[in-house]
Amino acid sequence: MNNRLTDLNLIFSTPVWTTIVPNYKEINEKMYNYIQTLQSNDPKGKIRSNLIGWHSQNFNLQDPEPQSFIHGISSILNESLTDMGWDLKKNKLKITEMWTIINPTNASNARHIHSNNFISAAYYVKASKECGDICFYDPRSAKVIRTPITNAINKLNIDVVNITPKEGLLVLFPSYLHHSVDINQSDKERIVISFNLNLLQK
Numbered sequence: 001m002n003n004r005l006t007d008l009n010l011i012f013s014t015p016v017w018t019t020i021v022p023n024y025k026e027i028n029e030k031m032y033n034y035i036q037t038l039q040s041n042d043p044k045g046k047i048r049s050n051l052i053g054w055h056s057q058n059f060n061l062q063d064p065e066p067q068s069f070i071h072g073i074s075s076i077l078n079e080s081l082t083d084m085g086w087d088l089k090k091n092k093l094k095i096t097e098m099w100t101i102i103n104p105t106n107a108s109n110a111r112h113i114h115s116n117n118f119i120s121a122a123y124y125v126k127a128s129k130e131c132g133d134i135c136f137y138d139p140r141s142a143k144v145i146r147t148p149i150t151n152a153i154n155k156l157n158i159d160v161v162n163i164t165p166k167e168g169l170l171v172l173f174p175s176y177l178h179h180s181v182d183i184n185q186s187d188k189e190r191i192v193i194s195f196n197l198n199l200l201q202k
Contacts, residue, residue: 024168
């Protein structure tokens with residue numbers, strides 16, 4: 001018997017989409033070779049949120065490998081945008097930038113956001129056990145100022161949510177959502193492709 005006196009209404013939800021991309025093994029093989037070439041041509045890379053790890057320059061989105069990758073995930077992207085209720089007839093979808101990060105052992109990524117975009121993504125080309133979870137932080141600043149003692153962690157009181165990478169896993173999330181990457185405690189490289197999506201009025 002339910003003796004509740006109130007209705008629990010969950011509002012202002014923060015969406016995070018996750019899926020294993022079909023044919024990810026084929027995609028990963030192509031993108032791994034592409035990424036190896038990029039790193040060979042630019043071993044220094046750039047510094048953004050990466051701590052120890054290698055951060056590439058932005059991909060040339062006209063290259064056949066990124067084009068093939070985008071084609072392979074386009075239906076998944078459209079599904080997330082449809083969930084948001086965004087009008088794709090009046091808004092033009094644009095990938096503003098795409099890059100890769102290679103985290104060797106002990107590498108991580110500092111907490112950050114992807115400003116001036118609507119949706120951001122992480123796609124895993126190489127991901128072994130304990131290679132470093134992606135961590136999402138509660139975006140409601142007022143909520144995390146004070147935290148009472150809790151009996152157990154649940155969806156209403158949790159402040160950080162971790163998602164464990166898997167090869168072929170695509171994670172989509174609002175670009176305003178603060179996130180970081182835990183230290184790679186494995187002896188293998190963690191390779192992620194990240195990109196940002198914007199919507200422009202037609």
